[in-house]
Amino acid sequence: MKSISYDMSSGERQALVSDCAAVCETAAIALARFDERLLRVEPVLAEGARQRGHAFEAQALIGLSGSLCPIEDLVLHDAGMDVRSPTREIARAAAMLDERRRLARREPAEVLSPAALRQRLGIDEPEEEDRRSRATTTSAPGKQLAAPWDRTDPEDDDEDHAGDEGLDLEDEPDRRADPAFAEIDALLARTRKKLDAWNDFSSDEGRKNLTLRDPGYDAAGRFARWLDILEEGRGLPAALAAALALDAWLWLEPSERAGELGFGLAATVLRQRGLAAAHLPALGLGLRRGKFRWSPHLALGVRIAGLLGALTEAAAFGQADLDRLSLARAVMLRRCEKRRGNSKLAELVDLFVSSPLVTVQLAAARLQVTPQAVEAMLKELGGSLPRELTGRKRYRAWGIL
Secondary structure (H helix, E strand, C coil): CCCCCCCCCHHHHHHHHHHCHHHHHHHHHHHHHHHHHHHHCCHHHHHHHHHHHHHHHHHHHHHHCCCCCCHHHHHHHHCCCCCCCCCHHHHHHHHHHHHHHHHHHCCHHHHCCHHHHHHHHCCCCHHHHHHHHHHHHHHCCCCCCCCCCCCCCHHHHHHHHHHHHHCCCCCCCCCCCCHHHHHHHHHHHHHHHHHHHHCCCCCHHHHHHHCCCCCCCCHHHHHHHHHHHHHHHHHCCHHHHHHHHHHHHHHHCCCCCCCCHHHHHHHHHHHHCCCCCCCCCCHHHHHHHCCCCCCCCCCHHHHHHHHHHHHHHHHHHHHHHHHHHHHHHHHHHHHHCCCCCCCCHHHHHHHHHHCCCEEHHHHHHHHCCCHHHHHHHHHHHHHHCCEECCCCCCCCEEECC
16 A cells, blocks of 8 residues: 555644645635536526536546547437447446436435445445454465365365266267366366356356456555545535545545546535535546646645645636536527427427437427427527537437537
8 A cells, every 4th residue: 555645743734724725715615606606597507517517527537547538429328329339438438427427316425424435345344354354264274265266175076077967968078989088078167167157247246256456455444544534624624625535535546446436526525515515526627627637746735736726627617618508598599589389499498408418309208299390490490509419310419518
């Protein structure tokens, strides 16, 4: 595990708060203003800004890792309308997008509970770990655990030999024809059975076996240390506590497979403290748009100040995106003037604003009209129609991106 620079005295902690006070106040004011604006604008605009923020955040997190994820491909993949084979980056971004939506739906206290986090990261409870270690020590003192392919138990050999009798005769060669290869055939049959059990995708244990893991990676210890730092931040301002939680996650790396989860958890800290009650801040997007790049070689104060600046950038982008949505809605609503009272063109406009992607089938289901009626309304929007994302003549999709 990396050496930890968070063991500070009260004087050092107070010095850190004083050094980052100005940046922390700026970030808190920016986040509070954006959150208050989301509470006051029309619900359709607020929902559109939140959904777009999830997509932009997933794209930004992929960009921070040095990969490319076009926002159009991500939105189309999320809707199941890929125009090309999805790349690994698109699949990762889609998983992050789903993760952010789950975090936004759940209560912050539920998300940040140690039990829920351990379950999400696949970390056993401390009591369960102690029980397993005692059971291992009692059952096999002085003996290391054998690999799955090691055959050290004679009873297992008997079971495998007993199961060989039920093998398909077409797959099993005739041992009487060449008795010299009988032992090799039996070994291959046992190996095939063991690999089938090892590569069992239907069970959690099988999926864990397929994942390459570092045996010396102390995930439980790293996670426990991160929880301590999260608890220490309760007495600090909300923005500073979130930046400290994110910095500790990036430093400690409590999970080998969920490194980007720290951004969502830090944003959940802001929700829990009431600084972002109406949205889940896009911290990765702010970090991506700013000039600061996090590195473990930087001093703690520099890292915290840079992450606080990313909070300000995220709030500024949210304000600009909300302005863009408001302008697009106002332009499209001009086409709805002097329409009949039962016209659903205004509802189609709101659907464009609240959803990152709209198809003819989706609009027909939401507005409870026929696809032909949706096609007619799209023509009525004319030049104010949002951009078409697929580039196809059929099965098209539009979105304000």
